[in-house]
Amino acid sequence: MPDIKEIETGPVEASVLQPSDPDWKSEQLGKRYARWDDMIREWQALQECRGFRVQKTLEMDEKKQLIHFEFDAKARPLSSFGKDEQALFIELLPEIIRAINHCHQNGWVHGDIKPSNILFIPQNRTVRLVDFGASYRVGTSRSDLPTWQVTPMFASANQIDGCGVVDIKDDWFALVKLIEIFIRSCADEKCKEKAISVRSIVERWL
Missing domain, CATH: 3.30.200 (Phosphorylase Kinase; domain 1)
Incomplete structure (x- = not known):
């Protein structure tokens, strides 16, 4: 990454x-x-x-x-993944979606979905979301926030400009961007095809 x-x-x-x-x-x-x-x-x-x-x-x-x-010493951020772990990234995409959706179902938007905030847990081959410093409740008005944190590479225009309300689409937008970065760097055609398929599904939620 x-x-x-x-x-x-x-x-x-x-x-x-x-x-x-x-x-x-x-x-x-x-x-x-x-x-x-x-x-x-x-x-x-x-x-x-x-x-x-x-x-x-x-x-x-x-x-x-x-x-x-x-603290889990064996956990690894997705940002540490190498080119030889492209198939593993594809395997973890459904888990990433479940993790994000879990937060949304409980009324929160993570707000900073990116590789370094998603940990791979090798013991059970799942993922864990970390760093909720940018998280807000769904529907929070950004105009009421004195400060907010974004990672431009993965942030929507509303997040960067501080417009509108906190929306679950913010997290799905970030995930689409993350998948697009993977697609551009992926050399394995099968992995790339699977990533494109998942991206098309997530884009429906925007």
Whole structure:
């Protein structure tokens, strides 16, 4: 997958804890938030969307504005996939769709679907969505948001411009873009044909 740049309409919202941080724990993934509201929103999204295809939370420390997540050392982001794993990507597409749809059924839009936010779980050959920092409830008016985060390569025009309301189509648009990137770089014709077929299905939801 190519390098991806992110833009944000405000200050950095959160940072992952490093070993030098006194709150760092080797068996967990810690995330510290600059804004209390952002922490609460991500926590709510993860609680309401909890399931085996969604990043698991362990605890929230409101005083330190910190959330600890379960850390899986064997999990791999799709952004780490090589050319020899194109068939695996195709195999995982239905799982990715199920994970995104699970969030939508629980009233949330992930808001930042991209390879680095989708983990491959080799133990059961499924996926897990991570980083719900850009997630909002379906129907949230963007005009009411003081700041929002997008990855331009995968974001719809409404997301980038901050127009309209948060819509499940935002996530499906991002998935279509992700599949298109795969199609352009895929050398295996069978994998490419399958990816084109899945893309045509997802495009119906836009």
